[in-house]
Amino acid sequence: MFKLTNEMSNKIQICRAIAIIAVVIIHNCPQEYEGIVIRCFVNFAVALFIFLSGYLTRIINTDIMTFYKKRLLRVIIPYCIWSVLYTIAFNKWDDFIFNFITGQCCGIYYFIIVYMQLTILVPWISKLIQSKYWKLGFLITPISIAIEYIYTLNDNTIAFPFNALFFVVWFIFFYLGMCIRNGNIRISSDCKNFYYLFAIGYVVQLIESIIWYTYGNYNMATTQLKFSAILCSVIVSIIAYLWITKEIRILYNRISQIFIMIGNYSFGIYLTHIALMAVLGKTVYKFIDIIFPFNIVLIILIEVIGISLMVKFCGKKVCKYLGLI
Template identity: 30%
Template structure:
């Protein structure tokens, strides 16, 4: 893995800050056609997080236990918090619900990421072998193939996967593999992308248009979430954005936005806590009727404050909550 300079490290936090803003916006967007029209502009955060994780990985320094423990402990605690917030009237139902959600990773919309991250962390030695082999480019086929076979074809054919398969699909890393793999190859200097910035921007514009069209088609086909991040067009959009982000990060001439860096420094905690903040905010009369951009800003600011204050009050113990 190549050495990351202090300037690049700060910009990585800027990119995490941008990504956590996109996460909060996504979860405040209304459903239906609003998802189709707006999500293509924000469907990059998970891909960016995984790209950065892959870029900072090295099989020679592989210590999965430390990485996994760092995210697994907050996952367990926040799963319990969200179960308690779900309003179980009978306490004897809580242990069963907690264990079920803990295993399935479905208490709230972000929890699948923990499984995806842990799976990719455990796969680093295999990722490294593939990335250094003559078949290295086959790694970029994994995600499109998974999306095509497991998600797109069932939609076209009107076939619904059984509940067990759907649970596995929700927490599988295969649909996200491209981002991590791309990051690993670039971070370990196994791949260089020299496309001009103008080409990347044209690629991005075309991919966004394609994503809107594909999202509308999903919507017309009756898919519950036309804005989902696991679509073929999202892979194209996300890859273009990530390559532009990498160009920004690796350039010595680009500025570092301190506001975004601060958000990036607190992004781990915001990731876990912002949906809890949203649940509380929705208890306020008429809050649900506020325009979604305002709701997203309020959620982001309060989530940041929660993490920042929690970090100061709890000190090192705050890491248990990802603060």
């Protein structure tokens, strides 16, 4: 029987903190070979968020509308607010309807569209998990990625974020989380074994990335959606699950508390950090050359302080509508 304890909740928040820091790194890391080396290490970012969402999703057979109301309103209202704010800030009204539907008002909002797709599909995913064919669900993402490879190798391209916009390419992470949550899969191996697997997976991903880069496709070299990156992300997801469920308690100190806070603010950071980067680019960065990784520290610091002040002065209710907490 699945029981989420306070300790597990805090561990999940720490995992979310790691994931959002990885997202910020992806959007600020250097280019060329240095960027490839870094990206191969943090390409689990979105996948880990999706896995955690799946892990926190029980099988739904009844009361579906209540589930939809709880899950979808949590993201739809902030998505609408921030999509409009980004459109105003960057004066991108010409294609607003198309951008809004496809998560293009801010280029990284494709993740929210994917999350909503997976949430809407939960009743059908639940039926698949309960059927004798449940293992077939793990083929959906590999098949979709294989199709993209064939398309790319035939000198075609699917521009970002459209290659990441359809739920099938992320499905394996959400499905893995739900299967673990609902008892279809039991993993009891030691975390150390998966650390070794991640090291091997990282090398494989690095090799594949360099091959893509050598042949002139930097997007494929750095994407989170290639076979080796997906393999690494699955391994990271399993490591996260094993750590969340281990009996070893968190050592509560200033560092762990900061990570828990970052995890609590992770959605708010996701929604706003692109705007913050634009502001920094027109102000601080014009006078001070803040190199990687110090720019990551600066962005996370400003986000945490800013959201904390918003919570203090505007209240939790307003901040929930804004998606900040």
